[in-house]
Amino acid sequence: MPKHETPLLDQLETGPWPSFVSDLKRQAASRAQKQNEIQYQIPVDVVEDLLGLLELSYVEKEVHWKHGGIVGVFGYGGGVIGRYCDQPAKFPGVAHFHTVRVNQPAGKYYKTDFLRQLADLWDFRGSGVTNMHGSTGDIILLGTTTPQLEEIFFELTHKMNQDLGGSGSNLRTPEACLGESRCEWSCYDTQELCYQLTMEYQDELHRPAFPYKFKFKFDGCPNGCVASIARADLSFIGTWRDDIRIDQEAVAGYVGGELNPNGGAHAGKDWGPFDIQKEVIDLCPTKCMWMEGGKLKINDRECTRCMHCLNVMPRALRIGNDRGLSILAGAKAPILDGAQMSSLLVPFMKVEDPYDNIKEIIENIWDWWMEEGKNRERLGETMKRQGFQKLLEVTGIPADPRHVEHPRFTPYIFWKEEEVPGGFERDIADYRTRHPK
């Protein structure tokens, strides 16, 4: 018998897609069943009460969680989000239900022994409910009590060699696509750069010193599988600056129908025979490709590396050899002044250990934003308020037409005094010698 009747949630057990309600019920039943075996450190019926509270939200259509409150582990200002419910008498198991963010390995590969250890720890000291993964990329452990926080941290660090992720006005846990580990399009080792910068900035990740949150995300190519351009204050997107490598035999294979275009991505519908002119050459945004004597030609100088042709013919076209990344800055969600995407700041940079060129950009931006950013102002908002020219100034990057979609609309240029010969000090007497009153 479940502790709480959940007639509304029960209706989310039907249908083919994995049911989170069924999953939670399974977890609740497992705790009840194993309570003599495992000395659960938080209430055995925590998941029952979670379902009960959620059912109440489904009935009332209002949320029942309160603000965080300050909880965490000693010396860190992030990694734990305090959570309390506003109906503790009815649902004592979730009266305290704090979240722990665990910094995921780059690319989210795991060995099962590691996750088994984590599952055992979380079963024992928490609700056993996780998110694999949270939106920012962390492993999310949902629901434990305050006394368990230090215990969990101790076990993570001592037994699993594993640290917490970021929350609050910190560097948030950086996230990377799987990069070179399993993708032919990755223009740099996203996992390694993600790991190295995560380690370099541990202090910024754990101890809040910023105006607001700050996110790094690492995409290996302009396809953008971790959506860095939409989600990260600094987006690191792989690119190349030499020529696309062409295998003409494979091009002929696609044209002749021997190779499956799009890596098979469109195989579920009959779109007719592959037409390289229509599907590749005509869709090229810069029109820099053509067929000549049965061979595909590319004027690489005009290519903007949008990836379309590579996506369509992965066996014929490969990224160039002179690889690196572009850095874009300032993406954020709508709170407060509307959503922003990242804007191109560094068109190209090589990615080489010890990454000093990249760190210099990051630290110059932080110095400026920490000085000038208002409370709860994301980098993108500071950029809007003080201008892109200011961002160039603090990073020492010269202005470049690649920085803009087009030159400015308004002629209201804020000339600086040192840019105008003779400066701004005017002598009205001298003026009057030429222009009497």
Place this chain on the structure above:
Amino acid sequence: MAFISSGYNPDKPMENRITDIGPRHYSEFLPPVIKNNKGKWLWHEIIEPGVLMHKAESGDEVYSVRVGTARIMGVETLREVLDIADKHCDGYVRWTTRNNIEFMVDSKDKVQPLKDDLLSRKFDGGSYKFPIGGTGAGLTNIVHTQGWIHCHTPASDASGTVKVVMDELFEEFGQMRMPAQLRISMACCLNMCGAVHCSDIAILGYHRKPPAIDHEELDNLCEIPLAVASCPTAAIRPTKTTITDRKTGEEKSVKTVAIKNERCMFCGNCYTMCPALPLTDAEGDGLVIMAGGKVSNRIDAPKFSKVVVAFLPNETPRWPSLAKCMRQMVDAYVKGARKYERFGHWAERIGWERFFEVTGLEFTHHLIDDFRDPAYFTWRQTTNFKF
């Protein structure tokens, strides 16, 4: 429930303390075929929906079987994932950015037994535990936020709305018959813990009533200047009011705030700064539907999603209007878009006036932007329109 110590000594928190060690290095967790061929992959092919094959310079192949999950995962189900990975994949497994799991094997003959095993597993309620799909020109898993299950600011539930939409569109998860990939995202408030604002279709929780003001608690719970400063439209000002003390019955003057309701855009930023200003409300809260965004640079620049439905109510537990709206949009897209056109490309090519016609969605005055300067750039400054 006896407290069992991990070894941590609360009297001496710094004793043997380990900090700032970061995550485990990813290389510890790479399957051998991945580790051996890292940076040396030649090409890939989706050999069937949900199954990718990557070919390396060495001739090695890795087959990845992708399955959807609900994202919320109890450790019981997690252990089941690990058992499968031990049985078929030598103890390795990975997750994708969009809450899918990938089981990787190093030869083709291992794919079918793995697939059979995955599809044979169902929850007690009847749903699949590990549906295979999410590749190529089809629907992949919805990235989403916490909703009513764990957040304090949501205007809707995330897991429930996602379940409903994925049930409605389930057959598209396991097929690749769309003009391009379709990325759907769900965020339960404007904080958008995910890239909702650049998705093919975005489902967004939104409040429609200004905050209630708890005058009794406000000055105790909040820094009034911070609450005032938090409002992007300057709708909040400090004030005093008279309340009746619940204990003594006496009237007393308290410091609090006043809200100019007509300026409120319901963003909830004040509530984040001040818990005495709650927004959640059964009638007020619901969903906004946005469409036509993307994050990829393919063919053209990334795009923001646009609001195409101003409000859908929270029809718990199965949000029928939401499911219907998604079905209308997806069907119209699949029918009308050309190969390679993302949702936004299609809407822009046919024109938004046609978009509302072919989807059957209603265009209302709420869909015309009136938020600050960027609004102007969304109005039509041309005589080029369709009848």
